[in-house]
Amino acid sequence: MDTSLVQQAIDNVNFAAIMPALILCVVGMAALLIGVFSKRGRTFHISLICLFGLVAAGVATVGGWNQPYQFGFSGHVALDNFARFFNMTFIIGSILTILMSDDYLKREGYPISEYYPLILFTTAGAMLMASGTDMMTIFLGLEVLSVSLYVLAGLFRNQVRSNEAGLKYFLLGAFSTGFLLYGIALIYGVTGTTNLTDIGNYFIYHPALLTNPMTIAGMLLLSVGFLFKIGAAPFHMWAPDVYQGAPTPITAFMSAGPKAAAFAAFLRILLLALGGLENDWTSLLWVLAVATMTIGNVIAISQTDIKRMLAYSSISHAGYALVGIVAANEIGISGIMFYMLAYTFMNLGAFAVLTLAGKKGENNLTLDGFAGFGFKQPFLGVAMTIFLFSLMGLPPTAGFAGKFYIFAGAVKAGYLWLAVIGVLNSAVSLYYYLRVMVYMYFRDPNEEFEWVALKTGAVISIILAIIGVLYLGILPGGVMEMAKLGLF
Amino acid sequence: MITVYHYMAVSAILFSLGTFGVLTRKNAIVIFMCIELMLNSVNLTFIALSRHLGSMDGQVFVFFIMTVAAAEAAVGLALMISFYRNRESIDVDDINLLKW
Numbered sequence: 153m154d155t156s157l158v159q160q161a162i163d164n165v166n167f168a169a170i171m172p173a174l175i176l177c178v179v180g181m182a183a184l185l186i187g188v189f190s191k192r193g194r195t196f197h198i199s200l201i202c203l204f205g206l207v208a209a210g211v212a213t214v215g216g217w218n219q220p221y222q223f224g225f226s227g228h229v230a231l232d233n234f235a236r237f238f239n240m241t242f243i244i245g246s247i248l249t250i251l252m253s254d255d256y257l258k259r260e261g262y263p264i265s266e267y268y269p270l271i272l273f274t275t276a277g278a279m280l281m282a283s284g285t286d287m288m289t290i291f292l293g294l295e296v297l298s299v300s301l302y303v304l305a306g307l308f309r310n311q312v313r314s315n316e317a318g319l320k321y322f323l324l325g326a327f328s329t330g331f332l333l334y335g336i337a338l339i340y341g342v343t344g345t346t347n348l349t350d351i352g353n354y355f356i357y358h359p360a361l362l363t364n365p366m367t368i369a370g371m372l373l374l375s376v377g378f379l380f381k382i383g384a385a386p387f388h389m390w391a392p393d394v395y396q397g398a399p400t401p402i403t404a405f406m407s408a409g410p411k412a413a414a415f416a417a418f419l420r421i422l423l424l425a426l427g428g429l430e431n432d433w434t435s436l437l438w439v440l441a442v443a444t445m446t447i448g449n450v451i452a453i454s455q456t457d458i459k460r461m462l463a464y465s466s467i468s469h470a471g472y473a474l475v476g477i478v479a480a481n482e483i484g485i486s487g488i489m490f491y492m493l494a495y496t497f498m499n500l501g502a503f504a505v506l507t508l509a510g511k512k513g514e515n516n517l518t519l520d521g522f523a524g525f526g527f528k529q530p531f532l533g534v535a536m537t538i539f540l541f542s543l544m545g546l547p548p549t550a551g552f553a554g555k556f557y558i559f560a561g562a563v564k565a566g567y568l569w570l571a572v573i574g575v576l577n578s579a580v581s582l583y584y585y586l587r588v589m590v591y592m593y594f595r596d597p598n599e600e601f602e603w604v605a606l607k608t609g610a611v612i613s614i615i616l617a618i619i620g621v622l623y624l625g626i627l628p629g630g631v632m633e634m635a636k637l638g639l640f
Numbered sequence: 641m642i643t644v645y646h647y648m649a650v651s652a653i654l655f656s657l658g659t660f661g662v663l664t665r666k667n668a669i670v671i672f673m674c675i676e677l678m679l680n681s682v683n684l685t686f687i688a689l690s691r692h693l694g695s696m697d698g699q700v701f702v703f704f705i706m707t708v709a710a711a712e713a714a715v716g717l718a719l720m721i722s723f724y725r726n727r728e729s730i731d732v733d734d735i736n737l738l739k740w
Contacts (some may be wrong), residue, residue: 288701295708299715306719315723316735322716323671323732327662329712330678333705334655337685337698341648344693346701397737 166224169231171216172209172239173279179205180272187265195263199254199609202268206247206275213239218637227347228286233638234489235283238416241493242278244620245409246271248500251613253401256507260399260514262308271405274300278413285424287336287346290417294332294381297410298325305398305406317397324380324390332377338370339425351425362428371426371433378421381414384474385443388467392451395463400510403459404503407466412492415473419485422477424640430480437478438570444471445577452584458517461584462502465543468581469495475567475574476558484561486635491558493631494550494624498542501617505536508610511602522588524597529604533592535614540585542621545578550624557632647688654681668720668730672713679709 167174183201190198213236216222222231250268257263273296280293302325306318340346342361343354355362376387383391395403422433448468455461473495476488509525509532510517526533542549555578559571624631654677661674683702690698724730 288697288704291701292704292708295711299708299711302712302715302719306722309722310726312723312726313737315719315726316737318719319668319723320735322712322719323662323668323675326672326675326712326716327678330655330658330675330682333679333682334685336701337682337689340686340698340701341689341693344695344697346697 161226164224164226166222166229169222169224169229169283170280171212171222171231172243173276173283175209175212176205176272176276176279179208180269180276183272184266184269187269190265193263195257195265195267196254198265198268199250202272203247203250205272206243206250209275210240210243210247213243217634223285225289227349228289229280229283230285231283232640233634234416234420234640235279237489237635237638238282238412238492239279241412241489241496242275242282242409244493245405245412245496245500246275248496248504248613248617249401249405251616252404252500252504252507252610254609255607256399256401256610259512260308261512262399264307267304267307270300270304274304274405275409278409281413282416284417285348285420287340287348287421290421291333291336293413294417295329297413298329298381301325301402301406301410304402305394307399307402313397314399315397317394320390320397321394328377328380328387331373331380335370335373335375335377338366338373342367342370348420348424352427355426355428359428367429368432371429372436374421375418375433375436378414378418379440382411382418382470382474383467384440384470385447385467386440388444388447388470391467392460392463395466396457396460400459400503400507400514403463404500404507407463407499407503408492408496411466411470412496415477415488415492419477419488420640423480423485434478434480437474438567441471441474441478441570442573444468444474445574446471449577449580449584452581455584456519458506458519458522458588459514461588462499462506465581465584466499468577469499469543471577472555472558472574475562475570478567478570479558479561479565481561481565482636482639483557483564485639486632487554487557487561489635489638490624490628490632491554494542494554494621497617497620497624498539498549498551501614501621502536502539502543504610504613504617505532505539508532508604508607508614511604519588519591520598522591523595524592524601526589526592528597528601531606531611532604532614535618536592537589538618538621540589542625544582544585548622548625550621550628553625553628553632557628644688644692647684651681651684651688654678654684666731666733668723668732668735671732672716672720676709676713679705 277296284290308314380387452464476484542551545551658678686698
């Protein structure tokens with residue numbers, strides 16, 4: 153073996169490029185070990201350790217903002233501003249999730265110490281996806297994320313609902329991974345490399361290969377894999393079932409971080425590697441964005457279970473974000489980054505309210521269960537109202553600013569109709585979000601209305617989410633400028 | 641003479657068989673086996689292309705896929721066991737609690 157090659161490979165290792173993910177993995181493994189040696193049922197100190205790990209990873213990410221980009225592992229990983237922005241989104245999502253989890257797990261009778269490390273591993277996988285510049289890294293990140301999420305979705309192992317959610321997510325997730333890999337294999341066959349930039353350059357020098365059936369098939373199969381993870385129509389069928397069956401904080405977590413990670417990796421692949429096929433994938437995603445928005449919103453109207461309704465709303469929000477990919481210009485892409493951060497705040501906030509409002513077994517999370525909730529529990533009522541306003545996209549909340557940027561990007565790119573359909577869909581969504589508020593404020597509560605106790609952790613997470621939603625809604629400019637710096 | 645096209649054809653057929661199996665079978669373990677068939681057909685594609693292109697990337701990728709498939713199998717079978725304990729069945733028609 154040529155020693156200079158080995159030396160070159162060693163020189164290429166740059167731990168600074170994966171520092172946030174590395175911190176999370178190390179802290180996660182330490183927390184796993186500490187959990188084994190702790191008394192059964194005691195998880196609070198593990199949640200604190202994991203929070204500490206997330207804060208450390210956040211410091212490592214923010215400290216590197218706008219610093220020179222870090223590349224490492226022979227061009228497999230790039231820690232650029234794009235990755236840093238998404239890393240912050242994942243970290244915020246995980247912190248809010250962990251804060252709302254501890255009392256919830258105790259109430260449901262599953263104080264499992266592995267829960268928190270698994271959230272850290274999921275976040276680390278998401279970070280690898282966002283900073284991966286090679287199909288291999290992206291695939292590995294996706295699987296680290298998915299395998300941890302399968303476990304988390306099926307965590308309540310004596311509850312059939314949770315079992316079903318885990319099993320469904322696993323079977324369909326593994327199925328979609330097969331498509332993703334076959335797509336990667338075909339593109340590798342055409343270009344002879346798995347590095348995104350090299351693939352893009354290869355197509356620049358060999359434009360004739362862009363119309364090769366193998367390239368087109370590869371792009372389509374790859375898109376299937378990512379659209380599944382995003383939960384876009386027609387690959388959305390798993391989302392409502394899994395979201396409804398999984399533990400509530402995990403549902404919240406799943407709908408924010410991992411979805412943002414799939415968007416990050418999808419964006420990198422489409423823009424860096426398959427930029428030459430832009431006309432093909434924009435026309436494909438145009439149709440799917442419209443279908444995703446419409447299906448999510450229309451089916452959400454008929455839901456009576458609030459968790460399931462938010463699952464369908466999450467599908468439609470994925471549709472709004474797809475509009476940004478179709479636009480594929482500066483404001484559209486940074487709009488997606490902004491929107492994912494905004495969505496993390498508003499959706500995790502809404503689910504934090506649900507974790508408090510639910511009673512053991514969570515059978516009361518229906519519209520009827522929320523009758524009169526707003527006056528009986530003023531704090532939770534006001535918080536839920538703010539999050540619902542943000543999900544609707546009304547000013548002055550984060551949801552409005554996010555939708556504004558994305559639709560502005562679409563209009564600027566000449567997709568006026570797409571923006572119109574998006575706005576019409578937001579109008580449809582008013583109906584089912586407002587219905588929750590009608591139940592909360594204009595219906596009389598059941599006689600046996602039970603006061604739910606406010607738990608410190610969840611309340612902190614709700615307050616943080618409110619601050620985030622209002623800050624991003626009232627002063628979106630600063631964060632948007634940051635997102636624009638993240639473009640590659 | 642067996643060329644790379646033959647390998648590609650075989651792996652495409654295997655992939656289609658796996659997909660067909662996932663869509664038609666009812667037993668969760670058989671579905672999982674069909675998914676493994678899909679992953680292995682991808683492995684075959686990678687190996688054949690790697691040999692054809694004279695690049696090692698494809699072979700490295702196959703190692704990753706095999707490792708990940710093993711991890712997935714561990715988690716997936718555990719999920720199936722916990723489902724079986726509660727429902728005494730792993731027929732996907734019994735995964736029917738959550739709908740609409």
